[in-house]
Amino acid sequence: MPSSKPSGDVRSADVELAARIGSGEAGAFEALYRQHAGRLYNLTIRMAGGSVEAEDLLQDVFLLAYRKIGSYRGDASLGTWLYRLAMNHCLDVLRSRQTRMGQVTDSMDEPDAAPVPTPAPTLTTVNRIDLERAIDALPPACRAAFLLHDVEGFGHNEVADILGVSEGTSKSQVHKARLRIRARLGTRA
Amino acid sequence: MNCHEFPLADCVDGTLSPADERAAERHLEGCPPCRALVADLRTVRAAAFTLDRRQPPADLLDRLQARLKAEPAPRSRVLAWPNTRGAWAVWLAAAATLMLSTIVGVMPLSRSARVPSTPAPNTTLEGSALVDSVEADLQAAESHYERAIQGLEQIAKTDSGELDPQVAAVLQKNLQVVDQAIDESRAALKTEPASSRAQDGLFEAMRTKVALLQQTVELINEMRKGNQAEAGRLMQDLSR
Numbered sequence: 554m555p556s557s558k559p560s561g562d563v564r565s566a567d568v569e570l571a572a573r574i575g576s577g578e579a580g581a582f583e584a585l586y587r588q589h590a591g592r593l594y595n596l597t598i599r600m601a602g603g604s605v606e607a608e609d610l611l612q613d614v615f616l617l618a619y620r621k622i623g624s625y626r627g628d629a630s631l632g633t634w635l636y637r638l639a640m641n642h643c644l645d646v647l648r649s650r651q652t653r654m655g656q657v658t659d660s661m662d663e664p665d666a667a668p669v670p671t672p673a674p675t676l677t678t679v680n681r682i683d684l685e686r687a688i689d690a691l692p693p694a695c696r697a698a699f700l701l702h703d704v705e706g707f708g709h710n711e712v713a714d715i716l717g718v719s720e721g722t723s724k725s726q727v728h729k730a731r732l733r734i735r736a737r738l739g740t741r742a
Numbered sequence: 743m744n745c746h747e748f749p750l751a752d753c754v755d756g757t758l759s760p761a762d763e764r765a766a767e768r769h770l771e772g773c774p775p776c777r778a779l780v781a782d783l784r785t786v787r788a789a790a791f792t793l794d795r796r797q798p799p800a801d802l803l804d805r806l807q808a809r810l811k812a813e814p815a816p817r818s819r820v821l822a823w824p825n826t827r828g829a830w831a832v833w834l835a836a837a838a839t840l841m842l843s844t845i846v847g848v849m850p851l852s853r854s855a856r857v858p859s860t861p862a863p864n865t866t867l868e869g870s871a872l873v874d875s876v877e878a879d880l881q882a883a884e885s886h887y888e889r890a891i892q893g894l895e896q897i898a899k900t901d902s903g904e905l906d907p908q909v910a911a912v913l914q915k916n917l918q919v920v921d922q923a924i925d926e927s928r929a930a931l932k933t934e935p936a937s938s939r940a941q942d943g944l945f946e947a948m949r950t951k952v953a954l955l956q957q958t959v960e961l962i963n964e965m966r967k968g969n970q971a972e973a974g975r976l977m978q979d980l981s982r
Contacts, residue, residue, distance in 0.1 A: 577815050586803055594798040604796075611798060612806050619810060641972060671775060676782045683767070688790075703790035719975050727749040731783045739905035 556620050567631035574622045586615060589635050592705065596636070600643040602689045610646065614639045629714065636707075637715045640697050647693040675739040687737040691730050698723050699730035748776055754783040789833045834877040874956055888948075 573581035590650040593614060617638050625634055686697060686705075694716075701712045702723065712723040743765055752758050753766050771776045927944035942961055 608802055618808060643892055647909055671778045674784045679785055684789050703787050704793055724751050725819050731786045734786050735782045
């Protein structure tokens, strides 16, 4: 898991890699891509809801990183910095898509849906395809927090840092996502 | 503890304190609906963590690199720090020129940059000649830095009305702190012209000011473009 509070060595290596990219050194950008493309690809697939658009998004993210590499200061790991770029870009694209389609975009501060009380667990096992579909159906901001925390394994402080929200909002969004997924999967159980 | 007080999210995440965890366990023992909910949400969480991981297509890097060929060289602020004082002067002058030409873009230099092309000071030079050489380099670098600051200040001042008043106030305060550091470094350098510490302190303070002003210009640009996400991130940086 990329850490937002990198050790001195990691930060120093990240700053050095960023400087090498900035100076146009051959192979430096490829090194950045090889370090982070795998994880970012999985994130963009689940944010975009499809692999074709995810490839475009991933390219956009790395192009943005190339253009903005000079603004990287080493106050977070390069991985976290890239995740921040990626999530901002994915959310911008999804929200603009929703606006074009006339849908209401979600906010980070919407109240949680009330859980449906049941006397026994409704989910004994979870089919991965159903789970992927339930994640696709989440509102973008909620999906972003859930993917970062529950799928990628970031802590709430890191999710908050990446998404530019408070830790409380991160917790609330992840919780809301789990409830929505449970409600959707529960109807299939 | 009743169902409304039950710390559901923290219980699922396992982040309760030992005392709260004991209280939560007591509630769960007597509340089947909460127990069922916790079990389901833990199932969702565990399943999410084991989702498939896919690799990007092998040719994606090639496609990306083809797009990169059409890109101008990235703006580089993260340059490797030089090791010698002569190299410092070259680097600072280059940095100032780079910022003027690529970031400000509207403030052409009225004369060509007097970037010293000589290597690091030769240790065989006489002491006074060495001091003169270093001072000349420093003056050239300082002059370029001041030009960068003036250009950026002009843009920031012209467009600062677009900034949130709170952010503008924080920015103003930060600039005052940096200005004070610049004044103090200049005073120290006047007392000890050959002090590398004083020289480094002055350029570090000037570099900080350029970075701060550069962020302000970036923020204004992002706000103009309507890029709220990036503007929000920059505002957070500026407000620190």
